[in-house]
Amino acid sequence: MKVFLCQDRKELARLTAALLAEQIRRKPDSVLGLATGRTMEAVYARLVELHQKDGLDLSGCTTFNLDEYVGLPASDARSYHAYMQTHLFHPVGLSSERTHLPNGMAESLHNEGVGYDAAIQAAGGIDLQLLGLGENGHIGFNEPLSSLASRSRAVTLAPETRQQNAGLFDGNPDSVPPRALTMGVGTILESKSILLTVSGSAKADMLRQVLEGPMTAQISASALHFHNNCLVLADEEAASRLTIRPSLNHACLHDPQLRHIQTLLA
Template sequence: MEIVPCPDRQRAVALTARLIEARLRAKPNLVLGLATGRTMEEVYAHLVASGVSFAHCTTFNLDEYVGLPPDDPNSYISYMRHHLFDHVDIDPARANLPDGMAPDLTAAGAAYEARIAEAGGIDLQLLGIGESGHIGFNEPLSALRSRTRDKILTPTTRGQNAGMFGGDSSAVPKRALTMGVGTILDSRELVLLASGASKAKVVARAVEGPLTARISASAIQMHTCCKVVVDADAAAELEDIEYYRFVSKNEEKWDGYRDLL
């Protein structure tokens, strides 16, 4: 795992987008795992502006709310269409999200796992981190070997997502269908992006604290190819931040990104 500190949100977002763009240009048929959230909107805007092709790319989103139809403006498929899919040359048949409207959510989770396997597995998975420490919607006490399944959302998560529902946390669905922690860890590369002071405590717990199911994001410590991109605010509680800065400024692989570090 690498911690990659950036001076501000704009450069953290730009670095994340450039990493994804580089992988797409190097491997046009990339299998790309996608995430949602306010910060990801900026990542997708960068990717759209870059002009990189998604024509041969296959995507798998981390999660979808249970009970929201695809045409609901708050569904994650609507989010993805609005912020990315409608603006790039992706084949809609290659853009995959969990089916939160499925009558049998257990079967839907198994089918999603099968689709990922049929695609050859995920090459690069983009991640955010929730204030409860979740990746995807893997709320506290999610098994670290869990697979795609439905999960009840914490009040913290529903409150964090209330902005997309007119500020009313009670309007946020109570459940979501999400990739499991084990599913995420199977990806060949992880890039987690965190920005803002509200994420500082949970970022520190995830990357410098103990490995624990209480903080599902702590599982990324076990991944051999994981980058955690943070702005100054999100990095504020990291104890070894000076070392992380030293590494990123001295590793040759970051030479093409010096303007963002």
């Protein structure tokens, strides 16, 4: 695992988008794993800008999103299907045949999870998986005590997750669906590369636990230490509780990958 610290949220979004764009330009038929949430809105806005102003072409990409609420149809404005159409798919002209999200209305949630993993494998596996970090340490919707070998499946959302996601539900956590379909931790770890993007002081304690604490099923993001090509990007607010800053700063001076990343901000 490598860590690169950004000055603020704006720089974090710009760098995350630059790394996604670099992947797309290097491999135009990339299979991308995508995330949702407030942090990602700025990332996708920057990708749309690169598409419109610099000709970034996403038309050959295939995408798989991490999760979707159970019980929300794709037409619901609060669904992640609608979120992705609004923030990325429609603005860059990505066809529906190339975009995949779990079906929260599936008759069999178990079969939907099994089929989702199979579809990822049939596409050749995910080249780059974009992740956010939940305040309770989840990646995707892999809540505390999720198996670190888990597959795509239905889960029950933790109360703190429903509270965190209440914004799209009139601020009422009780209106947030109590269940969701998510890629499993094991599914995520099969990605060829992983990019974890973390923003804001509310994530500072958890980021410190992920980077400096033990690997535990209580914090699904800690499983990322098992991956051999994981990059963590964090802004200064999210990194404010880290005690390993001297080591991170030293690595940025001497690690070739991290030195290259710095050039993307020039």
